[in-house]
Amino acid sequence: MLTEVSIQNFRAFDNFEMSNLSRINLIAGRNNAGKSSLLEAMFLASFGNRPDGAVNTHVTRYREVEKLSEVTNVLSGLPAYWRLFFRGLCDDQEIRISLTDDELGLYRLTATLTNPPTSLDPDDPARDTRQSTTALAGRMLLLHFEVPDGTVGRVWLGPSEQGVRAIGPDEDQRLQFPHAVGILPPTAGMGPEQAVTLGRMRIARESNHLLSTLKVIEPELRSVEDSSATGIPAIWGDVGLSELIPLSLMGEGMTHAARIIIDMWEVRGGVILIDEVESGLHHSVLEDFWRAIERAAVDLDVQVLATTHSLECIQAAASGVGSEHLRLHRLDQVDGKVTSVSYEPDVLEASFKMGLEVR
Numbered sequence: 001m002l003t004e005v006s007i008q009n010f011r012a013f014d015n016f017e018m019s020n021l022s023r024i025n026l027i028a029g030r031n032n033a034g035k036s037s038l039l040e041a042m043f044l045a046s047f048g049n050r051p052d053g054a055v056n057t058h059v060t061r062y063r064e065v066e067k068l069s070e071v072t073n074v075l076s077g078l079p080a081y082w083r084l085f086f087r088g089l090c091d092d093q094e095i096r097i098s099l100t101d102d103e104l105g106l107y108r109l110t111a112t113l114t115n116p117p118t119s120l121d122p123d124d125p126a127r128d129t130r131q132s133t134t135a136l137a138g139r140m141l142l143l144h145f146e147v148p149d150g151t152v153g154r155v156w157l158g159p160s161e162q163g164v165r166a167i168g169p170d171e172d173q174r175l176q177f178p179h180a181v182g183i184l185p186p187t188a189g190m191g192p193e194q195a196v197t198l199g200r201m202r203i204a205r206e207s208n209h210l211l212s213t214l215k216v217i218e219p220e221l222r223s224v225e226d227s228s229a230t231g232i233p234a235i236w237g238d239v240g241l242s243e244l245i246p247l248s249l250m251g252e253g254m255t256h257a258a259r260i261i262i263d264m265w266e267v268r269g270g271v272i273l274i275d276e277v278e279s280g281l282h283h284s285v286l287e288d289f290w291r292a293i294e295r296a297a298v299d300l301d302v303q304v305l306a307t308t309h310s311l312e313c314i315q316a317a318a319s320g321v322g323s324e325h326l327r328l329h330r331l332d333q334v335d336g337k338v339t340s341v342s343y344e345p346d347v348l349e350a351s352f353k354m355g356l357e358v359r
Helices: 035-046 068-073 078-083 192-203 208-217 252-266 283-300 311-320 345-354
Strands: 002-010 013-018 024-029 095-101 105-114 140-146 152-160 163-167 181-184 223-227 234-238 271-274 303-307 326-334 337-343
Touching: 002 035, 013 035, 013 337, 024 035, 024 283, 024 311, 035 095, 035 105, 035 181, 035 271, 035 303, 078 105, 181 252, 192 223, 192 234, 192 252, 208 223, 208 252, 208 283, 252 271, 252 283, 283 303, 283 311, 311 326, 311 345, 326 345, 337 345
Parallel strands: 024 303, 024 326, 181 271, 271 303
Antiparallel strands: 002 013, 002 095, 095 105, 105 140, 140 152, 152 163, 223 234, 326 337
16 A cells, blocks of 8 residues: 655655545545645656656646647647646656655656657657657757666656647556556546446446445445446446336435446555545545445455545545544645645544544
8 A cells, every 4th residue: 555655846745745545535634735635746746757657638727638649639738748847847847756656666657847858769668760850849848767776767748739748658668657547536437448447347246335335325225236238337226116227316426436336346456536535425425425435445445545535535534434543634835835744543532522624
């Protein structure tokens, strides 16, 4: 599991560290304290030196961008586009993001805006035999990734007629964090991809966590099915009516909870990053919801980092999750710098009794 995250010069973060991570981690803090940016930084680092990480919509927040070739249709210049990654728009600095795993060690990503490489030496990792670097004028984003044994991977990203051009090692030479890392924004919703994943879960006989979690919200739910009867893969539920009904008709809380469990199964053995974890969920179901999340996290060996604005959500997690698995991390901005304070379960409980603000 991850034990520590370190971020420098990314968005609001100057020199930030968050340690004492556990199996399930709640991230609290005021608006604009950096909660979403924390998840985005971790997701960016998990891509290592793969070029699709720097234009992923879960990092850039440009939902219109679906693939590399569409970037230049959103903003006129890529340096300006990536400049938004840098703290205070100071793109002469270096972004540094580190992920520390308790068994694997330290993984480091650095990102800089720099001039494109000029060497075409066969031993240079920047060498690109398919296209001359002279076709890529102006500064490029350099992603430099290092794994614990010292192996380094680099890739340069710049504009081209296709939108984004990557110069660097071939696909099989690119490095990334060894565990799968998934990120779930609050309005992700459900799509055909999740129905296909549910089909795979059912074939593997591993859909039990999905049904038990959704029954917390809708006790009448008897089964959850994937079907393409309408021509598009979708998820349906049996609530005792004459026919199955689409899960999307059962409310935002049902689709949000289903997406969490499905995404956890996709990254089993890895990390799931959830923004606004309580989205669509009534306070009365939160404690049982957290119990279900803990069971799934342990069984699937998934580490959870989830943001929240809700005191009820924090209290429910404190009651529903075992003390050995839960940590609360509160982010604050002090003199323009983001800081983190971690609460052990016993300290968290004492804070509730004293009426201290932990959100």
